[in-house]
Amino acid sequence: MSNSYLRTKIDRFIHHKYTDIFIIVLILLSVTLVFIDIGLSDDDPFKTVLFFSDWGIIAIFVVELSVRFYIAPRKRKFFRRYWVDIIAIMPLFRAFRMLRVLRLLRIFRLGLLLNRRLSRFTQFFSEAYGEYLTIGIVVMVVILAGSVSLHLVENEVGSPENPHFKPLTKAFFWTLYTLIAGEMGQGEPSTVTGKVIAIIVMLSGLTLFAIFTGIISAAMVQKLKLQLEDKFMELEDLEDHTLICGWNRKGTLIVEELQSDKTERDRYIVIIAELECAPKFDSKIVDWEIIYFMSADYTSLDVLKKAKADKATKAIILADKTRDRSDQDRDARTVLTALTIEKMNPTIFTCAELLNGDNEVHLEMAGVEEVIISDGYAATLMATATTTQGIIHLTKEIFSAKYGNQLIKIPSSERISQMTFSELSVYLKREHDAILISIERRDKFHRNKTFVNPSSDFQILPDDSLVLISREKLINVD
Structure with missing residues (x-):
C-alpha cells in the first residue's frame, strides 16, 4: 500500500461526517467534565472517576491531532489552526487549576464543526443563520469561561472566599447578568485578576449588544462568521479532485451525475465561476461537504493555482454563460483555460465544451482528451431520434450514472x-x-x-x- 494511498484513506476517514459527530460529542463531554470537576470538592470520591474519564478523552484528542498532523501537507499551518487544541491537551496546563479554563476554548471548534455541518442542509441556513450560530458560540464561550475563571480566582486556596462567586452557579448567573446588563451584578470581584475578567465580560456584552442592534455593520458579523467557518480541507491541501471551470445550466446536472457515480461520489469538486454565490443543488443528491466554490475568473493563472489545478485529476471546462459574451469569446476563454491547465498539469484528464466546432483543433493541440461540441451533439441526437424512434430511452440510461x-x-x-x-x-x-x-x-x-x-x-x-x-x-x- 503506497504512502499516498494511505494518506488519502486516512484523510477521508478523519474528515468523515461521523468522525466530526464523534468529535462534537467528545467536546461537549469534555466541557461538561470541566464544570463537574470544578464544582466538586477535592475530597469527593467521584473525582477519581472524573480524572480517568478526562484523561481518556484527552488521549482520544491526542490521537486525533496526531493523525491530522500526519496527513497535513503543511505542518506550520497545522499548528496555526490547532494551537488552541494543542494547549488544551498539554499536561503542563492541566497542573494549574486556573489554566484549566483554556479547555473551554474547544467550544470554538465545536462552533466550526456545527456551522459547516448545519450549512449543508439548506442554502438558506448557510446564508441566514450562520451569523447567529457564530454569535451564539461567542456568547457561550464568554459566559462559561468567565464564570469558571471568576469562581477559581475568587476562591483560591489560602485566600478569603468571595461568597458572590461560590458555588459555581452563582458565578455563572453573575457573569450572565453582567454580560447582558453591561454592568456588574450583585457583588464584585475582590482580586485584581477577577476585576480584569469582569471588565472583559462587560466589554464583551457591549460589543455583542452592538452587533445585535446593528450599530456594528454586517461586515463585523461576517468577519466573526469567517473566523469560525472553516473547511474540512483547505483548498491548498486538495489533491486528486475534479475541477469545474465556468458555469451554465449543464453544470448542476454534471455535478449530480458525478456524485451519482460510485467511483466519483467521494471525489472533491472545486467549482470556479463568476457567480455572486454558490450554485444551488438538490441536497438529496449532492453532498455539499466535498464541494468548494470560488467566485473568480477561471482563466486567471493565480485563481487556478489557488484551486490546485496542478494537483487535480480531472478538469471540466464549460462554455461559461455567467457573463454577457459572444460565443467566440466564450470559446476563446475555454481554449485559454485548457492551455493553462494542461501546462500546469500535463497528466490531468480534461473535458472541454465548445460552441463552435472550428475551435476544436486548438484544444486537441493543447492536449485536451475530450471535446464536446454541445450544439453539434444535440443536433445529431435529435436527428437520430427522429430516424430511429425510441433511441432516446437508450441514451438516457447508458449516459447516466443515476440508474440502470x-x-x-x-x-x-x-x-x-x-x-x-x-x-x-x-x-x-x-x-x-x-x-x-x-x-x-x-x-x-x-x-x-x-x-x-x-x-x-x-x-x-x-x-x-x-x-x-x-x-x-x-x-x-x-
Whole structure:
C-alpha cells in the first residue's frame, strides 16, 4: 500500500461526517467534565472517576491531532489552526487549576464543526443563520469561561472566599447578568485578576449588544462568521479532485451525475465561476461537504493555482454563460483555460465544451482528451431520434450514472489478451452480464484510437481499454 494511498484513506476517514459527530460529542463531554470537576470538592470520591474519564478523552484528542498532523501537507499551518487544541491537551496546563479554563476554548471548534455541518442542509441556513450560530458560540464561550475563571480566582486556596462567586452557579448567573446588563451584578470581584475578567465580560456584552442592534455593520458579523467557518480541507491541501471551470445550466446536472457515480461520489469538486454565490443543488443528491466554490475568473493563472489545478485529476471546462459574451469569446476563454491547465498539469484528464466546432483543433493541440461540441451533439441526437424512434430511452440510461446500465471503461489484462473480440464478448456477457462495444488502443504517437464493434477476430492486447455497457461500475478481468 503506497504512502499516498494511505494518506488519502486516512484523510477521508478523519474528515468523515461521523468522525466530526464523534468529535462534537467528545467536546461537549469534555466541557461538561470541566464544570463537574470544578464544582466538586477535592475530597469527593467521584473525582477519581472524573480524572480517568478526562484523561481518556484527552488521549482520544491526542490521537486525533496526531493523525491530522500526519496527513497535513503543511505542518506550520497545522499548528496555526490547532494551537488552541494543542494547549488544551498539554499536561503542563492541566497542573494549574486556573489554566484549566483554556479547555473551554474547544467550544470554538465545536462552533466550526456545527456551522459547516448545519450549512449543508439548506442554502438558506448557510446564508441566514450562520451569523447567529457564530454569535451564539461567542456568547457561550464568554459566559462559561468567565464564570469558571471568576469562581477559581475568587476562591483560591489560602485566600478569603468571595461568597458572590461560590458555588459555581452563582458565578455563572453573575457573569450572565453582567454580560447582558453591561454592568456588574450583585457583588464584585475582590482580586485584581477577577476585576480584569469582569471588565472583559462587560466589554464583551457591549460589543455583542452592538452587533445585535446593528450599530456594528454586517461586515463585523461576517468577519466573526469567517473566523469560525472553516473547511474540512483547505483548498491548498486538495489533491486528486475534479475541477469545474465556468458555469451554465449543464453544470448542476454534471455535478449530480458525478456524485451519482460510485467511483466519483467521494471525489472533491472545486467549482470556479463568476457567480455572486454558490450554485444551488438538490441536497438529496449532492453532498455539499466535498464541494468548494470560488467566485473568480477561471482563466486567471493565480485563481487556478489557488484551486490546485496542478494537483487535480480531472478538469471540466464549460462554455461559461455567467457573463454577457459572444460565443467566440466564450470559446476563446475555454481554449485559454485548457492551455493553462494542461501546462500546469500535463497528466490531468480534461473535458472541454465548445460552441463552435472550428475551435476544436486548438484544444486537441493543447492536449485536451475530450471535446464536446454541445450544439453539434444535440443536433445529431435529435436527428437520430427522429430516424430511429425510441433511441432516446437508450441514451438516457447508458449516459447516466443515476440508474440502470451505463457506459464504463476498464483496462485489459494479460488474462484476456489472447482472446478475440468475439470470445471476449461472450466471456463478459457470461461472467459479468456486460456488453462489449469497442476497444480503445494507443498508437505509436500515444494517441487514443477507438475501434467500435470491430471484426470478430480482432485481437485484444494487454494495454487496450475496453468500453462496455454494464450495470456494474467495477469489473475485474484479471
